Amino acid sequence: AGWIMTFVALIMTVISVFMPETPGIGYIAVSLALLGNGLLVTCHLNNNHLDGVEESIFLSRKDAKGALDCVPILIVVIVAANLMFNLQYSVFSAQACQMDLRLDSSTFGAKSDQISGGAFQVADTIAVVLFTPVVEWLLTPILRWCYSRHDTTGELSPGTFRVVRTVAGLLVAATAVLMAAAIEIHRRGTPLTGVESNCAAEGVQMSTLSSWAMVVPLATLGVAEALVVPGIYSFAYQQSPPSTRSTLTAFQLFLTGGVSSAYTAALTRAANSAAWFTNDLNAGRMELFYLCCVGFTLAGIPLFLYVNSVYVEKTWDAPVKQKQAEQGGVEEKTGRAKVGKAKGDCAPLPEESRGQSASATQRSGFGVIPAARRDEEQGGDSSSRRQ
Numbered sequence: 022a023g024w025i026m027t028f029v030a031l032i033m034t035v036i037s038v039f040m041p042e043t044p045g046i047g048y049i050a051v052s053l054a055l056l057g058n059g060l061l062v063t064c065h066l067n068n069n070h071l072d073g074v075e076e077s078i079f080l081s082r083k084d085a086k087g088a089l090d091c092v093p094i095l096i097v098v099i100v101a102a103n104l105m106f107n108l109q110y111s112v113f114s115a116q117a118c119q120m121d122l123r124l125d126s127s128t129f130g131a132k133s134d135q136i137s138g139g140a141f142q143v144a145d146t147i148a149v150v151l152f153t154p155v156v157e158w159l160l161t162p163i164l165r166w167c168y169s170r171h172d173t174t175g176e177l178s179p180g181t182f183r184v185v186r187t188v189a190g191l192l193v194a195a196t197a198v199l200m201a202a203a204i205e206i207h208r209r210g211t212p213l214t215g216v217e218s219n220c221a222a223e224g225v226q227m228s229t230l231s232s233w234a235m236v237v238p239l240a241t242l243g244v245a246e247a248l249v250v251p252g253i254y255s256f257a258y259q260q261s262p263p264s265t266r267s268t269l270t271a272f273q274l275f276l277t278g279g280v281s282s283a284y285t286a287a288l289t290r291a292a293n294s295a296a297w298f299t300n301d302l303n304a305g306r307m308e309l310f311y312l313c314c315v316g317f318t319l320a321g322i323p324l325f326l327y328v329n330s331v332y333v334e335k336t337w338d339a340p341v342k343q344k345q346a347e348q349g350g351v352e353e354k355t356g357r358a359k360v361g362k363a364k365g366d367c368a369p370l371p372e373e374s375r376g377q378s379a380s381a382t383q384r385s386g387f388g389v390i391p392a393a394r395r396d397e398e399q400g401g402d403s404s405s406r407r408q
Contacts, residue, residue, distance in 0.1 A: 023064060026057025027280060034283040037290050047290030054283055058100065062093040062324075066331050084262035087335060088269050091260050093328040095253065095273055096280075098187055101321025102249045103281030104288075104314050105194035108201070109242055111289065112298065112310070113235060114139045116205055118220040119302050120232035135219045136232075144236045148243025156186075156247050179259075180334055183252055184326065190248030191322055195315045197241035202311035204234050209303055222300035262337050288314065 033050035040046060068086040076082055117138035124134055164185060213226040221227075254273070261269040292298035292310040299305035 023057045023060030026053045026060065030054035030057060030287075031279055031283050034286045037287065047287045047294065050283060050287040051291065054280065054287065058096050058280070062096055062328060065089045065092040066328065080264060084264045087260075087262045087337065088265040090332065090335075091257060091269060092272075094325070094332060095257060095269075095276060097321050097325045097328055098249065098253050099273065099276040100281050100284060101191055101318045101325065102194060102245070102253075103277055104284055104317050105191075105198055106242060106246060107282060107285040108198060108311075108314065109142055109145055109239055111285070112307070113201060113239060114142070115221070115298075116201065116208070116302065116307065117141055117232045117235045118218050119225060119228055120208055120230050120234065121214055121227050122218060122220070122232050123214075123216065123227075138218075138220045138232065138235075141232065141235045141239055144239040145243040145246070148240040149247050152244045152247040153251065156251075178334070180329060180332070183256060184329055186248055186252045187325060188322055190245045190252075191318055191325075193248060194242060194245035195318050197238040197245060198311050198315050198318075200238040200241060201235070202308040202315075204230075204238065205302070205307045205311070225301050225303075228303075260335055260337075284317075285314075288317075 030050050030053035033046055033053060037046040037050060068089045071082055071086050071089075074082055074085075115138070120138075122135035122138065124136065161182075164182070168181070208228050208230045211228045211230045214229055216227055218225055218227045257269050257273045258266055288310070289298060292313070295309075296304075297306045297310040
């Protein structure tokens, strides 16, 4: 039922785009998505109900349970995080379009002298590129060192590291959206420039507040993405069985591009009907829409902490590595046996062969002495003794 409700919510979201005069569709889509995802998270916290299912030739019962065990964490983290990340592609751009976009604000320039409100999204990309190495090479070693000083084991478990990284990323993302809400409140209180915006609705004028102010929340969102996204991708790959990694990665992309976008679209339609998000932001209350999205994300933090505490860490690659190690040991022993046999661990030569060999060659500490030379030396010694 949870899977069906999730797909129905996606369909309802698409329908709401083509029926803007029916705001109730957006509310229905959000309700179905919440109910469907709630059922998926609840039902897949414990997948022991699959123990009675017959084995399949395509997928073992153990692999199926291992893949479904990852579903609750993936749903909670991806939906909670992307409710913040998706805002930069629509709402943040709309907000920037009603700020001063002129390259030279001292002139009463035309639309051609303005930049696009979506151009500031590059700040998010730059922040991701710059901050990801900081997280991996600086913050992560510091975190492991601090943890080792306060824990007797001296090791930071993957589950603990996932909690720290994910919760920090969600809090940073919520902070970025709260920054955007504060900027919107300030923007709405500033006078208009008298110049029409090139990317807002027809006839909407820009405010005197510089659009460069949106760089701050967008860059902060990039920092949050650097914290959350690599960690959740690593979780989906390492904690899923090798036979289901492709499927679980596709499910992760489905959550990122489909389910979370459906939440954002449905909430946006609901905000439009509530007159929070309007064509002219001066007539709406955009900050209330921001606060609503932040509330959903913050509610996901305790839910994530719970599903993560229930989850049992797995090491799917361990049997493979152990098998490879065992095979390597067998090959090493076999190789040693072959080398030993080649060096002389074979049966001794017969007496006749040994005699022939001794008569042909004589070994010394510096090599093999030819038989002719040995006979010559022995002959010389005999004649000297006779004399």
